[in-house]
Amino acid sequence: MQNILVLCTGNSARSILGEAILNRLGALRFQAFSAGSKPTGRPNPFAIALLDAKGYDTSLARSKSWDEFASPDAPKLDIVITVCDSAAAESCPYWPGAPVSAHWGLPDPASVTGSNAEIAAAFAQTYAALTARVEAFLALPEGLPPAEMKAALTQIGKMP
Known part of the structure; x- marks a missing residue:
């Protein structure tokens, strides 16, 4: 089983x-x-x-620092995916295990202003885009070498 870390600056939405x-x-x-x-x-x-x-168990969802995953006792990461441009541009900590990294930038639904319905629609759009990218990721053959995985994940990150 591979460990994947999804990063964004605030770790609250995407x-x-x-x-x-x-x-x-x-x-x-x-x-x-x-x-x-x-x-x-x-x-x-x-x-x-x-x-x-959508029926997810959100009881364990929490906003946390990426420092938790840079410690020696953290899970060994296989893949790190950034989902916001500011996190992609930041100097990341050293990740034990030298995971494959890719950028799947998406607009921040938390920055949308307007009615609750308009904000909820922005979150639904982000959810749909992420779901499509995850489905494309799952369609990749298992066991790709790191360079091929990085290239494939980078292409997936360009999906609308």
Whole structure:
């Protein structure tokens, strides 16, 4: 089983959604985690509401620092995926195991202003985009060499 870390600066929206989707759709192949460089301290309520509505168990969802995954006793990471441009541009900690990294940048639904319906629609759009990317990821052959995995994940990150 591979360990995947989904990163975003605040670890409140996109990375929380990515972690949940990877754990549901890839349950037999992956264990996903999420973290942020500057965690907000709690998942965005719209992210939790969307996941709850789709039947996810959100009881363990939490906003946490990426430092948790750089410690010697942290899970060995196989893949690190950034989902926001600011996290992709930051200097990441050293990840034990030298995981494959890729960028799947998406607009931040937490930055959307407007009615609750408009904000919820932005979260639904992000969820749909992440789901499509995770499905494409799951369609890849297992056991790809690191360079091929990185190239494939980078291409997936360019999906709309």
